Amino acid sequence: MSDQVRITRRGLFRGLGSTTLIAGCRPGAPEQQPPMPPPDDPHARPQAPANAVGPGPAPLQFTLNGRPQTLEVAPHVTLLAALRLQLGATGTKVVCDRGSCGACTVLVDGVPRNSCMMLAHDVGGRSVTTVEGLARGEELSPLQQAFIRHDALQCGYCTPGMLISCQALLQRKGKAVTREDAEQAIAGNLCRCGTYPHIVAAVLDAAGRTG
Amino acid sequence: MPDDNKTTLRVGFADQQRDIEVILPAGEPRPWDARAELAVVGKPHPRIEAAAKVTGAAKYTHDVLPPNVQHAAVLRCPHACAVVEAVDVAPAKSLPGVSAVIALVKPGERLLFAGQDVAAACAATPEQAEDALARIAVRYKPEPFVVDTARAMEDGAPVVHRGKVEERVTEGDEPGAGGSAGQRGNVRTSPSMKKGDAAKGLRAAKVVHEATYTTQVHTHAALETHSIVVRWDGPKKATVWCSTQGIFSVRDEFAEVFALRPADVHVHTEFLGGGFGAKFGASAPGSRMGFIAGELARLAKAPVRLVLDRREEHTCTGNRPDSRQHVSLGAGPDGQLTAIHVRAHGTAGVGTGAGVGRNAFGIYSKCPNILVESHDVFTHAGPATAMRAPGHPQGAFALELALDELAARLKLDPLELRLRHNEHPVRAHQFERGRKEFAWDDNRKKSAALRAKQARVRRGFGVAASIWGDFGRGKAVVATVSVGRDGSVEVRNGLQDIGGGITTVVAQVAAEVLGRPVEAVRVRLGDSELGPSVGSGGSVTTASVTPAVRAAAEGVKAQLVQLAAKQLGARPEEVTLAGGAAKAGRKSLAWADLCKKIEGEAIVATGTRPDTYGHYPMKFMGGSSYQIAGVQFAEVTVDTWTGVVGVERVLALHDCGRVMNPLTARSQVNGGVILGTSYALTEQRVMDRTHGVMLNANLESYKIAGVRDVPRQIDVVFTEVHTGANNTGAIGIGEPATIPTAAAIGCAVFDALGVPVRDLPLTPDRVLAALGAVPARGGA
Numbered sequence: 001m002s003d004q005v006r007i008t009r010r011g012l013f014r015g016l017g018s019t020t021l022i023a024g025c026r027p028g029a030p031e032q033q034p035p036m037p038p039p040d041d042p043h044a045r046p047q048a049p050a051n052a053v054g055p056g057p058a059p060l061q062f063t064l065n066g067r068p069q070t071l072e073v074a075p076h077v078t079l080l081a082a083l084r085l086q087l088g089a090t091g092t093k094v095v096c097d098r099g100s101c102g103a104c105t106v107l108v109d110g111v112p113r114n115s116c117m118m119l120a121h122d123v124g125g126r127s128v129t130t131v132e133g134l135a136r137g138e139e140l141s142p143l144q145q146a147f148i149r150h151d152a153l154q155c156g157y158c159t160p161g162m163l164i165s166c167q168a169l170l171q172r173k174g175k176a177v178t179r180e181d182a183e184q185a186i187a188g189n190l191c192r193c194g195t196y197p198h199i200v201a202a203v204l205d206a207a208g209r210t211g
Numbered sequence: 212m213p214d215d216n217k218t219t220l221r222v223g224f225a226d227q228q229r230d231i232e233v234i235l236p237a238g239e240p241r242p243w244d245a246r247a248e249l250a251v252v253g254k255p256h257p258r259i260e261a262a263a264k265v266t267g268a269a270k271y272t273h274d275v276l277p278p279n280v281q282h283a284a285v286l287r288c289p290h291a292c293a294v295v296e297a298v299d300v301a302p303a304k305s306l307p308g309v310s311a312v313i314a315l316v317k318p319g320e321r322l323l324f325a326g327q328d329v330a331a332a333c334a335a336t337p338e339q340a341e342d343a344l345a346r347i348a349v350r351y352k353p354e355p356f357v358v359d360t361a362r363a364m365e366d367g368a369p370v371v372h373r374g375k376v377e378e379r380v381t382e383g384d385e386p387g388a389g390g391s392a393g394q395r396g397n398v399r400t401s402p403s404m405k406k407g408d409a410a411k412g413l414r415a416a417k418v419v420h421e422a423t424y425t426t427q428v429h430t431h432a433a434l435e436t437h438s439i440v441v442r443w444d445g446p447k448k449a450t451v452w453c454s455t456q457g458i459f460s461v462r463d464e465f466a467e468v469f470a471l472r473p474a475d476v477h478v479h480t481e482f483l484g485g486g487f488g489a490k491f492g493a494s495a496p497g498s499r500m501g502f503i504a505g506e507l508a509r510l511a512k513a514p515v516r517l518v519l520d521r522r523e524e525h526t527c528t529g530n531r532p533d534s535r536q537h538v539s540l541g542a543g544p545d546g547q548l549t550a551i552h553v554r555a556h557g558t559a560g561v562g563t564g565a566g567v568g569r570n571a572f573g574i575y576s577k578c579p580n581i582l583v584e585s586h587d588v589f590t591h592a593g594p595a596t597a598m599r600a601p602g603h604p605q606g607a608f609a610l611e612l613a614l615d616e617l618a619a620r621l622k623l624d625p626l627e628l629r630l631r632h633n634e635h636p637v638r639a640h641q642f643e644r645g646r647k648e649f650a651w652d653d654n655r656k657k658s659a660a661l662r663a664k665q666a667r668v669r670r671g672f673g674v675a676a677s678i679w680g681d682f683g684r685g686k687a688v689v690a691t692v693s694v695g696r697d698g699s700v701e702v703r704n705g706l707q708d709i710g711g712g713i714t715t716v717v718a719q720v721a722a723e724v725l726g727r728p729v730e731a732v733r734v735r736l737g738d739s740e741l742g743p744s745v746g747s748g749g750s751v752t753t754a755s756v757t758p759a760v761r762a763a764a765e766g767v768k769a770q771l772v773q774l775a776a777k778q779l780g781a782r783p784e785e786v787t788l789a790g791g792a793a794k795a796g797r798k799s800l801a802w803a804d805l806c807k808k809i810e811g812e813a814i815v816a817t818g819t820r821p822d823t824y825g826h827y828p829m830k831f832m833g834g835s836s837y838q839i840a841g842v843q844f845a846e847v848t849v850d851t852w853t854g855v856v857g858v859e860r861v862l863a864l865h866d867c868g869r870v871m872n873p874l875t876a877r878s879q880v881n882g883g884v885i886l887g888t889s890y891a892l893t894e895q896r897v898m899d900r901t902h903g904v905m906l907n908a909n910l911e912s913y914k915i916a917g918v919r920d921v922p923r924q925i926d927v928v929f930t931e932v933h934t935g936a937n938n939t940g941a942i943g944i945g946e947p948a949t950i951p952t953a954a955a956i957g958c959a960v961f962d963a964l965g966v967p968v969r970d971l972p973l974t975p976d977r978v979l980a981a982l983g984a985v986p987a988r989g990g991a
Contacts, residue, residue, distance in 0.1 A: 076338070085337075090274035091267015093484070095434045096521045100911035103434060131267035144265040148257045151874045154882060155710030156264030157434040157484030163265060183918045190910060192434050192485045193710050194882030196918040197925055 053121060062123045064089065065133025073120040080104045082120035083130065091131040091160050095190070102189030105161040106130050112168040114188075131160035134167060143167055146206035147199070154193035161189050166203045177207035221245035222827040224637055224866070224932040233935055236821040240765045243869065243940050245933040250789075251723040252939070255874035258715045259729065260482075260708070269482045272438040272454040273518055280440070281310050281333040283507050283517040284340035285498065286347050287527070288327040291356035291591040291903020292369065295320045295349065300330050303346040308339035310511035312347070315499065321354070323371060323561045324591050325904040326526035328498050333507040333515050356591040358898040360533055360558040363397040363590045371397055371561060371589035378563045379496065382457050382746035383488035383597030386682050387833050388566060397589040398556070399563065404572040404583040409539075412550025412580030416541025420617040424538060424609035426953075426971040427895035428558070429531035431598055432915055435484020436524040437495045441465075441504040442514035448475040449505065453493065456486035457746025458707050462739050464493040465501050478739040486709040487886075488597035489529035491746055495519070496562065496596040497527030525908035529596030530896060532557040532565035532587075536609035540617045541580075548578035548632055553609065555585040562594025563587050568602030570950070571610045573678045573832050575632035591903055597748060599883070600679065600946035604890060604953050608971060611675040611954035615961050625958065626651055626674055635829050637932055638676055638840035641864040644928065645674065649844040649862050658962050669849045670859075673958025677841035677950035680831035681868065681934065681942045683754025685822030689742045690756065692721055692763040693815040694771060698806040700725060701733045702763070706744040706756055708736055711945055712875030713752050719872060720757050720939060724764035725771070726789035727802070742817070750943025753871060755820060757939040762818025770814045775805055825935030837934045841865040841947045843884070845922075845955035849963040851982060854975030856960055858888050858922040861952065868942030870929045880927045880948040887952020889916035892972050 054075035061070050064087065073082050080097070083089045083106070092115060095103035099117040106115045107129035108122075134141045143166055146152070153159040169177060169185035182203040186196070215237055219230050221244045228245055235241065243249060263269040300312040315328040322329070332343035355369040362368055376399060378389055392400045413419055433454075439461075440452040449471065453461045458478045466473040483490070493501025500517055508515035519528065534557035541550040551572075557565030566585040585602075618625040630642050645651065654672045661669045691703040702721050708714045718732040725732075735741055745755045768788060776783040781795030792799045823836055831838040844862040849855070861884045870876050893914040897906045907913040933940055953971060960978070961967045968981045980987040 081337075084274075085276070088276070089267070090270070090276075093271075093434070094273065094518075095436075096910040098521075098909065098911075100909065101434070131265070135266055140262065140265065144262075147265050148261040151257060151261075151712075151878045153258070153261060153264050154712070154878055155434070155483060155485045156261075156269055157271065159264050160267050186918050188917075190434070190915055190917060192432055192487070192886075192915060193878075194885030194921070195878065196885065196921050197881055198878060200918065 058121070060121055060124055062125060063127040065129055075119065075121055077120050078116050079106070079118040079120045079123055080115040083115060089130055089132055093157055093160055095157070102165060103158055103161040105164040105189065107164055107168060110168070110171060112165050131163055134163060143170060143203070143206040146202040150198045150202040150205060152195055152198040152202040154195055158189060158191040158195070162186055162191070162199055165189050166199070169203065170207060175207055177203060179204065220935045222825070222933045222935045224930055225640055227636060231825070231827060231935060233824055235824065238762070239821055240762055240938045242935060242938045244935065249723055251719045251729060252871055253869065256715055256719060256729055256872055258712055258875065259718050259734065260714050271435055271482045271484050272440060272452045272480065273435055273484070275440045275452045276516065277440065277442055277514040280514045280516050281335065281507065281511050282337040282340050283331055283333040283504060283515050284337065284344050285328055285503060285523070286330040286344040286349070287523065288322040288325055288329050290322065290351055290353045291325050291358060292354040293322050293351035294354060295322065296352050297348070297350040298330060299348040302348060303332055303343040306339065306343050306346060308335040309343045310334055310513060311507045312343060313506055313510065315503070324497070324593050326497065326523065326593055328503070331503045331507060333511050356903045358590050358592050358903050359900055360535060360556065360588050360590060363558065363588050364556060368397060371591055376563060379594070379596070381491035381597055381748065382460060383491055383601070383748035384564070385601055386680070386749060388602065389564065399587040399589070401566050401585040401587065404581070407580035409550045409552040409580045409582035413539055413541040413552060416549045417544045418542045418617065418620055419539060420613060420620060421539045422613060422616065422969060424536045424612060424969045426534045426605040426608055428533045429598065429890050429894055430525050430896055430913065431487040431489045431529060432524070432910070432913065433485030433487055433490070436519040436521065437490065437500060437528050438518040439493065439500050439504045440514060440516045441508040443508055447471055450477045450479070451493065452479045454483055454490060455480050456483070456490045456707060456709050456748055457492070458705050458737070458739050459744065460491045460746050461493045465505065468493065468502050469505055479737060480707040481737040483707055483709050486747060487599045488601065488748060491748065495527060496529040497593040498523070521910060522908040525896070525913060526905050527593045529594060529598065531598035531601070532559040532595040534565065534567055534605040534609070536567060538609050538613040540613055542617060542621060546621050546623045546628060546631065548575060550580040551575065551578050553583045556588050557605070558588045558590045558592065559595030560590055560592035562596065564595055564597070564601060566602045567606035567609070568600070569678050569832065570603060570606040574676050575629065576634045577632040592898060599886060600950045603677065603950040604887060607675055607677065607951050607954035608957050611951070612957045612961060612967055612969065615673070615958045616967055624655070629674065629676065633676065635838060635840045637828065637866050637930055638842060641840060641842040641930055645842055645844045645862055645864050648928070651844070654846070655962065662965050667851055669851060669963035671847050671849065671959040671961065671963025672844065673955045673962055674842065674844045675951035675954035675958060677947045679750060679839040679947040679950070680834065681754055681823065681837040681839060681936055682749040682751045683823060683937055683942065684745050684751055685820055687743065687745045688756050688759040689817050689819050690759040690763045691742055691815060691817050692760065692767045693813045694725065694767050694806060694809070695813040696806055696809045698803045699733065700727055700731055701735060702760055703735045703741040704744050704756065704760070705739045705741040706736045706752070707747060709747045711747070711752060711879055712872060713756060715875060716753060716757060716871045717760050720760045721764045724761060724768055750946040753941040753943055754868070754937060757871065757941045758820035758937040759818045761938050762820065763816050764818070766816025766818055767814050770816070771805065774808055775800055778805065778808055820937060823936045827934050837936050837942065839866050839942055839947050841951060843951040843955045845952070845959045847956060847959040847963055849960055849978060851964070854978035856892060856973050856978060858956055860924040860926070861922045861955070862926045862928070863948065864928045864930060865944060865947060866930050866932045867944035868932055868934055868936065869940035870931055871939070871941050873929065876929065876944055877927045879944050881925050883945070883948025884925050884952050885916055885921045887949045888921055888956065890971065891953035891956040892916070892920065895972050
């Protein structure tokens, strides 16, 4: 296998060494730059700070669709993998697993993010909304209802990511949403069945009804 | 049962309708024809399963995680061609979490493409399975390879297959396609399609247009990758979840591989994340997924989940072959075609099926001399497989652009040239209707004016046609309809809904017959134990399934009517079921009260569909089914400074028999147009000639259309045709809708520029090269 030219994200993480990685996902300091080796010694490994997690599973707390979650997650696990494989929240889909298709989009503190490009520990203490969290109990959100009315879904596989991207747009712009806004919002979401025209129509419709 | 009976049907389209007499097989309900007045079928209805899809509740194969499931991963060959010298899986077995490891090759075996199965492992987590692969020791002896279609045809090129090639046929293939007429080196000749004498026709022509057109390898890129989950329920009994377009094809292949009785393999496909022709059988076209998952599960004594990643999906699960088509068209002085000759070569990698469809042979069939020759060129790349209208989009692109180039030389309107040679009355109607709705004549003048002015941003208008058959299958589907004592209505069938919307259409049919609201009908699909059904390939689903559902529903209705007649003291023929009640004259009985009178739990009936019994107004060649017509018009803008092509508008006029649900049918046509646009403008597999691997096996450099790349406006017009072919009159639309799009766009670009771009995709560099602004790139 060594002669195969192939770099995966997980492989890259492994290559970087777990200390670098773990240091970068200390809870409570998401904006801080990971510690780098001093410039005069490129081979030196940074020391793990006292509050670093890993290498084994470490406790993680965050809010998922309004409910507090407490679980043990290994530091290399993506938010997407934790949602699907550990929490059984399979509404969010894996399509490219490297940030190019938008299928795994979730809201993190209201901001749409590719959950395959975040580590689970990145959302410690934060609030995550997935497609499972858009309805209020049995009542579908205006956006979900508009998707159904306009047939903005075919196989349904891009739908969770599309809904989340569009929901973020509606929360930001409400009634003022234009066609260009809708296209901008889903510019990072790929669909293979060809639902785009109906999605744009659904978003504009939902914007009208949301206000 | 009554004998076969004769009935008169009103068939045809628009203002061209007539009565025909057909003999209906015993028990077959009288078909819904042009006179049928339907309350539910034919009306737009949102998908009944949509709520599950917008809430994340819908479970796809990727989402199936049985307790103690083991995650599988496959070690794939890194070389385009290599002989395995040694393979040792033992070091992987002792790693933490690893539950089984298997070798899939033996020493001495010759591997033929980068991505071929070598070994597999399963473990408690996906990462542990990946780690196990890294510990499997394989020694390869690399051999010379060829991944380039043109080079593979040269004398002395490395020969891909040393023996006879076995053709892999699936339900995704066009019926009647395939077969071989000999093989030499890497070139395998397909049976040609021939009418008259094309060589003679070309010699007799006053004007001959001759050029070579190329199209690229196109991958299906379904969002849900190929995936299978296997759980053994005993030594000879298994449950399989599979992302498939053909539940029974999975059952049968899995049973064959493990020597089981098909009835002991229970297959589930509740939801499917996209199927465009590559998802048939328990395995992928280039990976023995069914065997791998089943064998690992047997060894691990636990359920195994094998989910391919994006790279694997691009490299070993099939693709649309490329093509290199040499087209010769001959015309007489009056613009009458004297000959169409297409000589095509294309690569299906290590597989077969690189033909270019029926477009050149079947659409402009007033041309007396036609010869279409196709050849598969073997290369060291993953096998192609059926992809949404296999062969047709590539064939349409070459033929239609060649026709436009000929028309330009003849100084003839390209639409006029097409109308003169098309024989299908529905297609003629579509051409004429499109001419008006697209303001064709005015628009072609506008584009000519912009060309004359040498404007920087040009506009162009093009038109192209599709051909497909009504391949609806008889005797393949057994649907069950039941009405319970509690008033519930349920339809059951072992069919998969791949996103076309069949679940809703099935509910509409049952609702129509029983006079119930669509919402009151529960549709259960996606399970092999719910009764025989078809695979969703060849655009057969709606045409095959809805007549069986209607027959079953009519069977239940007949019993309910008997029951109502008894309760109301009326004769059965006086009873109607509608508006929530059974009525006879002034007497009525509410649905719920009627159902309470059912003896036992429910009235249950099954229904099937006889073979197609009509094909008005035109036959598909080589069979007795109806020929489906379609036409698309495209408007493009081309920036002559940057070479960027934008698609402004597509007008798609299609025939799918009776339109069962205009809302979901329109979605399917949008999907066909968008896939075709993506194929026309951006998608292409790029192979590294030095290493023999695919360079863009991902979704960032394999560019499928995003929302800003699709036509600004897509208008869909259905020309409803009553063919008298089956009892609902439904025909499929999934495939025809994607056939003419790239061709129409190619023709529109020619109109905009005045020079043709003969290679797909129509990338900026090719546009600029056609304009002479930059040098052309090396051979495609």
